[in-house]
Amino acid sequence: MPIVDFTIDGIRASAEKGTTILEAAKLYGINIPTVCYLEGLSPYGACRLCSVEASTDGGEEFEVVASCTYEIHREILVKTDTPRIRRIRRMLAELLVASAPNVKIAQDIAARIGISRVRFKMEDNRCILCGLCVRMCEEQMGGRALAFAGRGTNRKVSPPFSKKSETCFACGGCDSVCPGKIIPCQGVKTPGELCGRCLRPEDMPFCCPMGTFGCFCERSPL
Ligand code: SF4
Ligand code: SF4
Ligand code: FES
Structure with missing residues (x-):
């Protein structure tokens, strides 16, 4: 398989032609949040939480792409953590946790992305349409x-x-x-509440001790 050189977050990198940005980022230890992606299944591109900026013209222009579906076929520049990307992820995470506050991955993503307030009406959907x-x-x-x-x-x-x-x-x-069927977020005490306890060690005894249930934490990044 031919090898393609590319740059990701300033790191010169290479990967087999056709590797997705998400897969390539993992190889270089760069963590990109995902919701609808699962290794072993075809990428679907629905949640857009994995958005990154990519440029194929040497950095003149960057477009926002879903890293789980974008395949690297030629030299590109990729930025995974820019103000534009952070804005997009914050909005998507807020919408996700407002739609499904009792689905654990929604709370985990919201905590990881630093959502402290939700401007939308909290609902109680159990299906996040991840496919x-x-x-x-x-x-x-x-x-x-x-x-x-x-x-x-x-x-x-x-x-x-x-x-x-x-x-x-x-x-x-x-x-x-199904993310809607695994153990729900253990930190939610009032239905529809925004949790985030996995990021506050003083609250951990009341929540999931040291990421036992797989919350985002240093030992268990999403
Ligand atoms: S239980 Fe039925 S619907 Fe679910 S994966 Fe198996 S065959 Fe498909
Ligand atoms: S039922 Fe579960 S796995 Fe299927 S789309 Fe909804 S949340 Fe995803
Ligand atoms: S992980 Fe959902 S669009 Fe990429």
């Missing part, structure tokens, strides 16, 4: 028993044509990757 279940079913389990249906606020995951699927063989693969 992991759909891809898990189709790509790893061969089920093709799930699909997205509807648009906008009516968008949801359901069996194709909203009918009980004949192709579901109850393997549980979809459940195993």
